[in-house]
Amino acid sequence: MSERPLAVVTGASSGIGAASARRLAVEGFHVVAVARREDRLHDLIKDIGGTAVRADVTVGPDVAALAGTVAGLGAPLTLLVNNAGGAFGLDPVESAEVADWQRMYDVNVLGTLRVTQALLPALVASGAGTIVVIRPSTPRPRWPARCAWSCPAARSGWWRSIPAWSGRTSSR
Numbered sequence: 001m002s003e004r005p006l007a008v009v010t011g012a013s014s015g016i017g018a019a020s021a022r023r024l025a026v027e028g029f030h031v032v033a034v035a036r037r038e039d040r041l042h043d044l045i046k047d048i049g050g051t052a053v054r055a056d057v058t059v060g061p062d063v064a065a066l067a068g069t070v071a072g073l074g075a076p077l078t079l080l081v082n083n084a085g086g087a088f089g090l091d092p093v094e095s096a097e098v099a100d101w102q103r104m105y106d107v108n109v110l111g112t113l114r115v116t117q118a119l120l121p122a123l124v125a126s127g128a129g130t131i132v133v134i135r136p137s138t139p140r141p142r143w144p145a146r147c148a149w150s151c152p153a154a155r156s157g158w159w160r161s162i163p164a165w166s167g168r169t170s171s172r
């Protein structure tokens, strides 16, 4: 059982997620670092402590197993950082691939839904749960219509809708 409050960080194997995990460990959290590249997660956890969980946020059973691991740690879950994602569709509309748009939404938007839904009971039970959603910059009116620029609008809605669902959980 962890003595420290838990912070789940998705996409913790590189970039913003790895940097967030390091900072949260310094701030006193037991970090649950989530991504597909397990070797990178283990290197991170060797440095900062915490728990590595190999999970693909597009795969329901992986996300359910993540929730099980979090419950098994026996400490309050007070922070979820939904960071896993990326920009997969850079082609303009005329040559866009539907598959890129589907992948972009599956990871960035539906991945956020899957992980938040699975961990929401634990966040609410902690009495002090905060949900952070990392999103790309808001598209500007003159930017060309691209998947990578359209997806942020969908992800942005999260911080507005989550408090209404859960009552006792804040989001940013």
Ligand SMILES: NC(=O)c1ccc[n+]([C@@H]2O[C@H](COP(=O)([O-])OP(=O)(O)OC[C@H]3O[C@@H](n4cnc5c(N)ncnc54)[C@H](OP(=O)(O)O)[C@@H]3O)[C@@H](O)[C@H]2O)c1
Pocket (backbone or CB within 6 Å): 010, 011, 012, 013, 014, 015, 016, 017, 034, 035, 036, 037, 038, 055, 056, 057, 058, 083, 084, 085, 086, 087, 107, 108, 134, 135, 136, 137
């Ligand atoms: N870089 C920017 O300028 C910028 C600006 C604003 C917002 N953002 C957003 O910030 C987030 C992180 O960006 P970054 O620049 O740090 O990117 P990054 O270095 O490419 O990191 C992306 C992370 O997401 C994980 N990931 C991707 N698909 C996943 C999946 N299906 N399941 C689980 N994990 C998955 C990757 O881990 P694995 O490959 O190991 O699974 C990796 O840890 C993204 O959501 C991005 O849209 C980026």
